[in-house]
Amino acid sequence: MTSSLIVVIPPAEEPILIADAKNFLRVDNSSDDALISTFITAARKRIETVTYTRLVTQTLQLTMDWFPGGTHGSYGGHWWGRGGWPVIELEPPAQSITSVTYLDPSGNLQTLSPSVYRLDGNSRPSRLTPALNQIWPATAQELAAVQVTYVCGFGTAADVPGDIMQAFRLLLGHYYDNRSTVIIGSRLVAIEPPEGFAELLSDYRPPMVA
Numbered sequence: 001m002t003s004s005l006i007v008v009i010p011p012a013e014e015p016i017l018i019a020d021a022k023n024f025l026r027v028d029n030s031s032d033d034a035l036i037s038t039f040i041t042a043a044r045k046r047i048e049t050v051t052y053t054r055l056v057t058q059t060l061q062l063t064m065d066w067f068p069g070g071t072h073g074s075y076g077g078h079w080w081g082r083g084g085w086p087v088i089e090l091e092p093p094a095q096s097i098t099s100v101t102y103l104d105p106s107g108n109l110q111t112l113s114p115s116v117y118r119l120d121g122n123s124r125p126s127r128l129t130p131a132l133n134q135i136w137p138a139t140a141q142e143l144a145a146v147q148v149t150y151v152c153g154f155g156t157a158a159d160v161p162g163d164i165m166q167a168f169r170l171l172l173g174h175y176y177d178n179r180s181t182v183i184i185g186s187r188l189v190a191i192e193p194p195e196g197f198a199e200l201l202s203d204y205r206p207p208m209v210a
Contacts, residue, residue, distance in 0.1 A: 002065060008149060009055075009059035014040045015157045015168055024169055025176050039175040041169070043168055046193075050069040052206035054091050055160050059098065062090065062092055062098065064146040067102070067136030087127050094119060094126035098149040103140040112137070118170055119150075124204075126152070167200035 013197040021036055022028070048054055069086030097119055100112040116134045120127040128148065130136055139145040154160050160168075 002143075004063045004144075006061050006063075007058060008061045009057045010043075011056035011153070013157050014056050015044055015160050015165060015170075020047045021172060022130075025103060025173060035037055035074035035179065036172075037178065043171045043175060046171060047164065047168060047201065048091075049163070050199065050206075051201050052091060053093070053164075053204050054153040056157055057095065057155055059149065059151050060091060062088070062150070064088070064148075065086060065143055067146055068138045069136060087129050088148060090119075090121075090126040090128055090148070090150055092121065092124050092126040093152060093154060093187075094128075095151045095153065096121075097128065098151060099147075100149075101147045102137065103142050103145040105140055107139050107140045107142070110137070112152055121152075134210035149190045164204065165201045167197050170194045170197050171198070 016024075018033060018037055018040065025036065027036065044055055054060070067086065068088060079178050090108055097114065097117070100111070102110055102116060116131055118129055118131045120129070128150075140167075171193060174197075
């Protein structure tokens, strides 16, 4: 099943203030402030991608063609959304579900009651499943028929674990020291992370996909 993920509400802050970043980088002037700010955001996004973990509180929206598990009708001789385990995987740590909406078989937009589902936000990945004695409803035979909007992240910048922040500082310093490699024209490009980066993030590796 194809799915997509977008940021609905971005983090209100980055994991580190620019003043603290400049202190770490031993920069005592303001000429590179804009560059350092860009590198802070780039480092945060790189770590979120590598670890499949959101750092500072933000709101995401996951879009799917149907709910996992169950059989939702046939189309052109093929089953639409048939079988499978009824677990929706969310990027951790998921704090709360804002809404679960879907197109019913008639094409009408519906919103699920929170009593219908259960969130395990502490697992990796976080998991959204039907509550006890509940099942996911049937959906219309439409692309992007299901949308799950949820809040995730460790909390504020102060709540991000120390090992992640140490990896963040390593990457930030690496970007700053190798800016001629990181910046090509107006683009930021990925470069090999610094030594020790992967080890610091080893407890936050993305889940294995069977």
